[in-house]
Amino acid sequence: MASSFLIFASAVSAQTGALSALPAPLQLAQSPAAMAAPEDVVRRVTQDVIEIFKSDRSLTQKPDPERVLAIVNERVMPVVNFSRMTALSVGRYWNQATSEQQRQLMEAFRELLVLTYSEAVTYAPxxxxxxxxxxxxxxxxxxxxRTLLQRPSKEPIPIDYRMQRTASGWKVYDFNVLGLWMVEHYRAQFAQIISARGIDGLIGVLIEKNKSLRQSRTGRP
Incomplete structure (x- = not known):
């Protein structure tokens, strides 16, 4: 599962500003003829991430956790459509959340993905x-x-991406590894927590989980 995130992390196309307090800049719509095909988006961005790690072997030989976290956060996470991904993962409870709760959920979910998958990108080369x-x-x-992730002496891993055409290009908002869709996986977990503790309870659980993961990755809280 860890190595499979390489493709998820690198294949999603750009949608910045989901958590920004500032309004997003206006973007001109691309014509269908000018827009890159969805499979080309996956291929192009994946190769870009692979090249980052190939060009600096220290990232894989003796990786600095803080540096890897920074690369994931700066190069990978900004291209995730967190607004739609978070809303789908929270499910029917999303519309019950206040705007502030939605902001906190997106922020905590973003950090969870950064911390959970930061180690996986070291498999990139x-x-x-x-x-x-x-x-x-x-x-x-x-x-x-639909793609196959291939590594030497390993069985290929099928990974599928749900993508949506937008005015600025194709965006990934969900992915499937070995038959498990990420959004459905988190939706089931989040629903149980919200039923027991409410939306604020889910936010608290995510914050505590992130603290634990950050400490295990970096040695610092």
Missing amino acids: EATIQIRPGRYLPTDDEVIV
């Missing part, structure tokens, strides 16, 4: 991606891009 044939029409606004 060994990984390659194979794009499998698509099953969608050029006019579709939502597609699933």
